[in-house]
Amino acid sequence: xxxxxxxxxxxxxxxxxxxxxxxxxxxxxxxxxxxxxxxxxxxxxxxxxxxxxxxxxxxxxxxxxxxxxxxxxxxxxxxxxxxxxxxxxxxxxxxxxxxxxxxxxxxxxxxxxxxxxxxxxxxxxxxxxxxxxxxx
Amino acid sequence: xxxxxxxxxxxxxxxxxxxxxxxxxxxxxxxxxxxxxxxxxxxxxxxxxxxxxxxxxxxxxxxxxxxxxxxxxxxxxxxxxxxxxxxxxxxxxxxxxxxxxxxxxxxxxxxxxxxxxxxxxxxxxxxxxxxxxxx
Numbered sequence: 001x002x003x004x005x006x007x008x009x010x011x012x013x014x015x016x017x018x019x020x021x022x023x024x025x026x027x028x029x030x031x032x033x034x035x036x037x038x039x040x041x042x043x044x045x046x047x048x049x050x051x052x053x054x055x056x057x058x059x060x061x062x063x064x065x066x067x068x069x070x071x072x073x074x075x076x077x078x079x080x081x082x083x084x085x086x087x088x089x090x091x092x093x094x095x096x097x098x099x100x101x102x103x104x105x106x107x108x109x110x111x112x113x114x115x116x117x118x119x120x121x122x123x124x125x126x127x128x129x130x131x132x133x134x135x136x
Numbered sequence: 137x138x139x140x141x142x143x144x145x146x147x148x149x150x151x152x153x154x155x156x157x158x159x160x161x162x163x164x165x166x167x168x169x170x171x172x173x174x175x176x177x178x179x180x181x182x183x184x185x186x187x188x189x190x191x192x193x194x195x196x197x198x199x200x201x202x203x204x205x206x207x208x209x210x211x212x213x214x215x216x217x218x219x220x221x222x223x224x225x226x227x228x229x230x231x232x233x234x235x236x237x238x239x240x241x242x243x244x245x246x247x248x249x250x251x252x253x254x255x256x257x258x259x260x261x262x263x264x265x266x267x268x269x270x271x
Contacts, residue, residue, distance in 0.1 A: 001242050001243065001244060002169075002243075003241070003264075004169040004171060004173065004240060004241050006169065006171050006172065006238055006241065007172060008238045012237045016153045019155075033138070034142075035141075038144060090137070100145060100148050101145060102148070103140060103141045104140055105139035108137045126141075128265075
């Protein structure tokens with residue numbers, strides 16, 4: 001028997017996943033993100049001007065096209081006021097307690113240097129697909 | 137960039153999905169659910185004594201992550217036939233707590249299933265997701 005998760009449920013599925021606020025972070029170590037990556041494997045940025053950004057449900061734009069659900073958040077700025085350039089490798093999402101790694105990605109051009117007074121923009125996005133699950 | 141959704145979050149996210157409850161229904165028309173299925177396509181069972189069954193978030197007591205696949209299960213659901221005659225059902229579907237959004241659906245392997253008086257239909261609630269990559 002195949003259990004089908006249809007497109008109509010994708011919007012619901014993503015709404016449920018993103019209904020609670022989550023946090024957006026930058027990491028500064030050169031790590032390749034894989035499915036087995038743990039939160040402890042990421043080193044968070046600490047430079048002056050950096051702070052974790054809280055993403056609330058109202059900031060997400062959800063859409064379902066071609067059996068794929070996508071949620072995109074409004075662009076988020078990380079500003080460097082440390083007095084010197086800072087190097088970052090990517091961004092990651094956690095729960096609001098900062099104890100659960102939800103997603104992570106390395107910047108295409110990593111490492112990225114944020115000059116003093118400069119801002120690194122991140123556009124958080126999350127995806128999901130509708131699919132059939134075959135039961136045992 | 138490649139965004140990775142790691143194994144550690146699979147159960148956390150699935151447990152978000154089942155809040156505060158999901159509702160399980162039987163359907164009686166011969167349709168095969170696919171990713172394009174919508175709620176109005178399903179004709180819900182109407183036999184005497186039938187009622188949809190709510191599965192509360194707290195009921196999903198089995199959790200497992202294996203090979204990048206996360207799974208939640210709840211205890212089996214039973215719909216007994218207390219009506220005066222047998223009835224036939226083709227599968228079940230799952231809605232959100234308001235009953236207005238189709239979350240999932242399945243057709244029984246041996247559909248239609250004829251349930252004699254005094255017998256029951258059994259369904260194991262299960263939800264799955266997998267950790268993957270998004271460009």
